[in-house]
Amino acid sequence: MSGAVLVLAAFLACAVEMVEATTIVLAVGVTRGWRSPLLGAGAATVALVVVIGVLGPALVQLPIDALRIVVGGLLLTFGLQWLRKAVLRAGGYKALHDEDAIFQEEVALVEQEGGARVRQGMDWYAFTLAFKGVFLEGLEVAFIVLTFGTNEGHIGLAAIGAAAAVVVVAIVAVIVHAPLSRVPENTLKFSVGLMLTSFGAFWSTEGVGVKWPGSDAAIAGLFVLFLAVSMGLVKFLQTRSTRLATA
Amino acid sequence: MKAFFRFWYDFIVGDDWVVAVGVVAVLGIAAVLAGAGAAGWLWACVAMTGLLVLSVWRAARAHDRR
Numbered sequence: 249m250s251g252a253v254l255v256l257a258a259f260l261a262c263a264v265e266m267v268e269a270t271t272i273v274l275a276v277g278v279t280r281g282w283r284s285p286l287l288g289a290g291a292a293t294v295a296l297v298v299v300i301g302v303l304g305p306a307l308v309q310l311p312i313d314a315l316r317i318v319v320g321g322l323l324l325t326f327g328l329q330w331l332r333k334a335v336l337r338a339g340g341y342k343a344l345h346d347e348d349a350i351f352q353e354e355v356a357l358v359e360q361e362g363g364a365r366v367r368q369g370m371d372w373y374a375f376t377l378a379f380k381g382v383f384l385e386g387l388e389v390a391f392i393v394l395t396f397g398t399n400e401g402h403i404g405l406a407a408i409g410a411a412a413a414v415v416v417v418a419i420v421a422v423i424v425h426a427p428l429s430r431v432p433e434n435t436l437k438f439s440v441g442l443m444l445t446s447f448g449a450f451w452s453t454e455g456v457g458v459k460w461p462g463s464d465a466a467i468a469g470l471f472v473l474f475l476a477v478s479m480g481l482v483k484f485l486q487t488r489s490t491r492l493a494t495a
Numbered sequence: 496m497k498a499f500f501r502f503w504y505d506f507i508v509g510d511d512w513v514v515a516v517g518v519v520a521v522l523g524i525a526a527v528l529a530g531a532g533a534a535g536w537l538w539a540c541v542a543m544t545g546l547l548v549l550s551v552w553r554a555a556r557a558h559d560r561r
Contacts, residue, residue, distance in 0.1 A: 317522065322507065324543070325518050329509040332550045341558050445543075453539045456522050457529035460536045470540070477544045481551050492559060 251405050254396060257447070258409030261392045261440045265385040266417035272381030274421060277374075284371035288378030295379075296386040300394070313455045319395040320452030327444030334438040335478050339485025389413075399451055442478070446470040513553065517546040 269289075277285045336342035393410045397403030450460065450467045460466035508515045521542040529535040 321518055321522060325507065325509070325515050328514045328518070328543075328547055328550060329511065331547060332511065332514070332554060335547075335551050336554055336558075339555075341555055445547075449539060449543050452518075452522055453525050453529075453535065456526035456535075458525050458535035458539060459529070466536070473540060473544060474547070477547060481548065485551070485555055488555065 251402065254400050254402060254405045255409040255412070257443050258393055258396050258406040259413045261396075261444065262389045262410040262413035263417055264437055264440050265389045265392075266413055269382045269385035270417055270421045273378045277378075280371050280374040284374040285378035287370075288375035289382045291375070292379045292382035292386060295383055296390055299387065300390045313457075315398060316451040316455030318455075319399065320448045320450070320455055322391075322448070323395060323444050324448030324452050327441050327446070327448050330437055330441030331445055331474065331478055334434055334441050335481045335485065337434045338438065338482045340489045341485050396447070399447075438478070442471055442474050445474050449474075511550050511553065514546060514550050517542075517549070521546065 273285050273289050333342060389410055393403065393406045396409075397406035400406070446467050449470050450464075454460065462469070521539065524542070525535040525539050528538050
């Protein structure tokens, strides 16, 4: 994989996670003030740095084939899950991931909790909400960076892609200062699902000893294959949905 | 402890266990085929796309039943 493709893959995958984490922080910040959720997001970032520091070297020390099987298998599993949801959304079988709706749900949840959990100037509920959201989504970002980076031998490039995604989404969040519903999330998720599935399929099968025609170029072939099957499934679901509606 | 396992189950397996189990089965059979010198890549292509179709089909069928 070329360096540019690695950076792009990490960028897209991490941008999706960042959009979700940022939505939570924005929702909490708008309703309960910015200090506590920003501190929560900061604490989650520190925790993530520690996790990456501990796991990164351990992952690199693993035998490469074992690494390919485990991380490739996980990426394949994540990718197929993402693809299934993206196909169902595009086929009209699942609601489009509406960031406005998520924002309103988060706001309603926060308002229900009231202000009882404010202690010593710190709103621990807002802190925890932001921490949880950023940590969980950030863990997925860390996983993507480590797996993409270690498999290709360029953790630095994958980290650049992830860092760029963090910066871009943060800038967008500051500029719009509102839910990130303008990001075409399902299109992004469709692309990321295809990438994760293609890379995961290639790495995991190489790990168990499969020899692919064209070596790394087979990843592009896998991408096209999964794209074709996914588009076929979307078409099938749209037709099925229409037929059931008119029956 | 329950919450800990729940977190990792949701993180890795997600909302369709068939995908996770299917991936393990596909890789196991691919390893056997590769060890026997057969075209494991061909099996992988067919089985993985089949897994995607199966997962989407299960979700669509469950949706239509509701």
